[in-house]
Amino acid sequence: MTDFPHLPAALAEALSARGYDALTPVQDAVTRPELAGRDLLVSAQTGSGKTVAFGLAISAELLGENGISPYPDLPRALVVAPTRELAVQVSRELSWLYEKAGAVITGAVGGMDARAERRALERGAHIVVGTPGRICDHIRRGALDLSALSAVVLDEADEMLDMGFREDLEFILESAPEGRRTLMFSATVPREIERLAQTFQREAERISTVSSRESHADIDYRGVLVDRSDRENAIVNLLRLHEAERAIVFCSTRAAVTHLTGKLLNRGFSVVALSGELTQDERSRALQMMRDGRARVCIATDVAARGIDLPGLELVIHADLPMNREGLLHRSGRTGRAGRKGLSAIVVPLNVRAKAERLLREAQVSVTWEGAPTPEDILARDQERLLTEPALTEPATAEEFDAIARLLETHEPKQLAAAVLRHFRAARTAPEDVIPVSVGEGPKPRAREEFGAARWYRLSMGHDQWVDPKWLLPMLCRAGDLTRRDIGMIRVMQDQTFVQIHESMADRFEAGLGADRVMEGKCTVENLPGMPEGLDRPAPKPDRWSKTGDRKPYEKKPYAPRGSYGDKPAPKPHRKGPPREEGAERAPRFEKTERFEKSDRAERPAHPARKPAGDAPAPKPRKAAPWAREGGHGAAAKEGKPAPKYGAKSFAKPGAKPAGKPGPKKPRSF
Structure with a gap:
C-alpha cells in the first residue's frame, strides 16, 4: 500500500486501491498543508488529474476531524461542470475516491430526470455535482439548499464562461454562504476568469502547473497533408494504419459528424456519434460503448473536447481544423493522459496549410508533416500485425490437437497459411486510394518576376x-x-x-x-518614349463624381457664432410691407365687422324655406301596417274590447278544434 501521510486514511486507501504510486504535480500542489481552507485558482493541462485534485482539496471540509456524517442532510460541497458528460465523469471519479469514506454523491445534470434529482436531494447528500443551468433551477425551486455549503468547485471555468454561463455562475456563487471556500480549476486563466476570481474569491492562491513540464509532452503531433477531395479517404487510412484500441475523430459541425459516421459505418468500422443534437441517454450510451469496447471509433464535435476521459484512447484525428489554439490543445488532450503515449493527427488540405501552421505556432507545438497513408503502407503494417497475432503465437491446447492434425492431413501448409491471411484481411476494411501529395517545406510567397524590356x-x-x-x-x-x-x-x-x-x-x-x-x-x-514620371507612386483614387476633373475642392466654412453673419448681409425680416417706424402703433391685422346683438335677433328675417310653428298643419293619423291583422300585434283596439297584448296573435288554422290539455309525450324514435 502506498503511503500518503498528509491525506485522510480513507482517501489514501482509495488511491492505493486505484493504483496510484504518487500524486501528479497538480494533486500534490493543492494538498499542501499550508493551503488548507484557502481559495484556489488552479491552471493545469488536460489529463493531469484535476478531478482527483479538487476531490482531495475539499476533503478537509467534507471529512473534518470526526469523519463524514453517516446521515447526509444538506450538501457540504458543490461541483459545477460545463457539460453533461464531464459532470457524469466527475461523479464517477468522486464516487470511487470517497467510497471508503461513505460520502453520498448526487447529480444535478441537465437532460436527466429532474424529479428523481429532487427526490435524491430531499433524501440528503454530501456532494452535489451538476451543470450550471440545472443547479440554478433547483436553487430557484427550493430543492437545493446551499446554507450548509463549505466548498464550491468550478471545473473548466473558462469553458463555462465561453459557453455563456456567466450569469448562472454568479447566481450560484451569490446563493452560497459568504464563508464558503471557492476553488476554480481551468486549463487557461483568461481575464474573465481573473475578474470572476477577484469578485467571488478571498485572497486566492494562484497555482499553475502548466509550465512545470512541456505542453502535451506525451502526445505525438502529425500533420497529414491531403488533397481537398481526399479528406475522408485519409481518415479511413489513418484508422486502418494505426488500428487503435480507441480513437476519436473531431468534426466542426453536427452535420459533419452525421455524414462521417455514415461513411465509416458503411466501411465496416464500429462507430458511435457524439454531438449536441443527441439526447443525454444517447450520449451516455455512446460513451459507455466506447468504454466497454463495443465501439472503437467515436465521431464527435467539440462537446467531447473537454474533460472526457476514455481509457485506452490512443488516437485523435482532427477531421476539421479547430477554431483556436485552446481547441487544438483540448482536443488533443483526450489522449496521452496520465503518462500514457498518444497520437494526434491533423488532416490538412493543401489549401489551408498556412492556416494550420499558424494555429500550430500559436499552440506552441511541434508537428511532423507527412502524406496520407497509402494502401501499400497499410498492407505492410497488416503483414507485421499478422506475424505477431496472438492466435499464431500462443501454443496449441490439448483440445485442439485432433483438429490440427486433421487439417494438416487434409490441406497443405501453404493452403492453410493462405486461409489465415484471407481471414485476417476479411475482418478489416480495405484501404482507400489517395492522391499523392508532396510535403515539401510549406508554402512560400512567390517572388514577382521581372517583366523585362x-x-x-x-x-x-x-x-x-x-x-x-x-x-x-x-x-x-x-x-x-x-x-x-x-x-x-x-x-x-x-x-x-x-x-x-x-x-x-x-x-x-x-x-x-x-x-x-x-x-x-x-x-x-x-x-x-519611356516610362512616364510618377508611376512609381500609388495610383490616385478615382473621382467618380466629376467627369471633367475640375471640381472645386471642398472648403470648410469658418465657424460663425449665432447671430453673426460675417461678410454676408443680414437676412431680411419675414414680414410684408415697409418696416414700422419707432413709436408708431401696430396696425390691426383684422378689422372688426358688425354683428347682431341678442336683442336684434328677433328682427332678423326668417329663412325663406322655413315656416312659423303656428302655420304648420296638424299631423295626419298613422295608418296601420298592412301586415297587422285583426287581433294581431299592431292592430287598433275595437269598441268595447281591449287592445291585444304583445304576442297574443293566434296561429291556429281556421276551423280547427280548440286545443285541450296536452297529453303524454310520445317517445322519440331514432
Missing part, C-alpha cells in the same frame, strides 16, 4: 470614362493578338491610362491598332 503607351481613357483593368486587359489582348503575360503594368489615372507592353510584342500590338491608332473605335493609343 517594354514599351509604354498612353490611352485616352481613365477614371472619368469608368475604365476598369478587368475589361481593359481583354481589350488589349484582342487589339494586338496578345496574352496576359505580354502585358505588364496598367496604371489608370483620372483622364488617361498608361499600359506597359513587352518589347517582343510591341510591334504586333501597333500593327493591330492600324494607322489611326484607335482601339475598338473608342480609345486612342499614343506611343511614349
Whole structure:
C-alpha cells in the first residue's frame, strides 16, 4: 500500500486501491498543508488529474476531524461542470475516491430526470455535482439548499464562461454562504476568469502547473497533408494504419459528424456519434460503448473536447481544423493522459496549410508533416500485425490437437497459411486510394518576376470614362493578338491610362491598332518614349463624381457664432410691407365687422324655406301596417274590447278544434 501521510486514511486507501504510486504535480500542489481552507485558482493541462485534485482539496471540509456524517442532510460541497458528460465523469471519479469514506454523491445534470434529482436531494447528500443551468433551477425551486455549503468547485471555468454561463455562475456563487471556500480549476486563466476570481474569491492562491513540464509532452503531433477531395479517404487510412484500441475523430459541425459516421459505418468500422443534437441517454450510451469496447471509433464535435476521459484512447484525428489554439490543445488532450503515449493527427488540405501552421505556432507545438497513408503502407503494417497475432503465437491446447492434425492431413501448409491471411484481411476494411501529395517545406510567397524590356503607351481613357483593368486587359489582348503575360503594368489615372507592353510584342500590338491608332473605335493609343514620371507612386483614387476633373475642392466654412453673419448681409425680416417706424402703433391685422346683438335677433328675417310653428298643419293619423291583422300585434283596439297584448296573435288554422290539455309525450324514435 502506498503511503500518503498528509491525506485522510480513507482517501489514501482509495488511491492505493486505484493504483496510484504518487500524486501528479497538480494533486500534490493543492494538498499542501499550508493551503488548507484557502481559495484556489488552479491552471493545469488536460489529463493531469484535476478531478482527483479538487476531490482531495475539499476533503478537509467534507471529512473534518470526526469523519463524514453517516446521515447526509444538506450538501457540504458543490461541483459545477460545463457539460453533461464531464459532470457524469466527475461523479464517477468522486464516487470511487470517497467510497471508503461513505460520502453520498448526487447529480444535478441537465437532460436527466429532474424529479428523481429532487427526490435524491430531499433524501440528503454530501456532494452535489451538476451543470450550471440545472443547479440554478433547483436553487430557484427550493430543492437545493446551499446554507450548509463549505466548498464550491468550478471545473473548466473558462469553458463555462465561453459557453455563456456567466450569469448562472454568479447566481450560484451569490446563493452560497459568504464563508464558503471557492476553488476554480481551468486549463487557461483568461481575464474573465481573473475578474470572476477577484469578485467571488478571498485572497486566492494562484497555482499553475502548466509550465512545470512541456505542453502535451506525451502526445505525438502529425500533420497529414491531403488533397481537398481526399479528406475522408485519409481518415479511413489513418484508422486502418494505426488500428487503435480507441480513437476519436473531431468534426466542426453536427452535420459533419452525421455524414462521417455514415461513411465509416458503411466501411465496416464500429462507430458511435457524439454531438449536441443527441439526447443525454444517447450520449451516455455512446460513451459507455466506447468504454466497454463495443465501439472503437467515436465521431464527435467539440462537446467531447473537454474533460472526457476514455481509457485506452490512443488516437485523435482532427477531421476539421479547430477554431483556436485552446481547441487544438483540448482536443488533443483526450489522449496521452496520465503518462500514457498518444497520437494526434491533423488532416490538412493543401489549401489551408498556412492556416494550420499558424494555429500550430500559436499552440506552441511541434508537428511532423507527412502524406496520407497509402494502401501499400497499410498492407505492410497488416503483414507485421499478422506475424505477431496472438492466435499464431500462443501454443496449441490439448483440445485442439485432433483438429490440427486433421487439417494438416487434409490441406497443405501453404493452403492453410493462405486461409489465415484471407481471414485476417476479411475482418478489416480495405484501404482507400489517395492522391499523392508532396510535403515539401510549406508554402512560400512567390517572388514577382521581372517583366523585362517594354514599351509604354498612353490611352485616352481613365477614371472619368469608368475604365476598369478587368475589361481593359481583354481589350488589349484582342487589339494586338496578345496574352496576359505580354502585358505588364496598367496604371489608370483620372483622364488617361498608361499600359506597359513587352518589347517582343510591341510591334504586333501597333500593327493591330492600324494607322489611326484607335482601339475598338473608342480609345486612342499614343506611343511614349519611356516610362512616364510618377508611376512609381500609388495610383490616385478615382473621382467618380466629376467627369471633367475640375471640381472645386471642398472648403470648410469658418465657424460663425449665432447671430453673426460675417461678410454676408443680414437676412431680411419675414414680414410684408415697409418696416414700422419707432413709436408708431401696430396696425390691426383684422378689422372688426358688425354683428347682431341678442336683442336684434328677433328682427332678423326668417329663412325663406322655413315656416312659423303656428302655420304648420296638424299631423295626419298613422295608418296601420298592412301586415297587422285583426287581433294581431299592431292592430287598433275595437269598441268595447281591449287592445291585444304583445304576442297574443293566434296561429291556429281556421276551423280547427280548440286545443285541450296536452297529453303524454310520445317517445322519440331514432
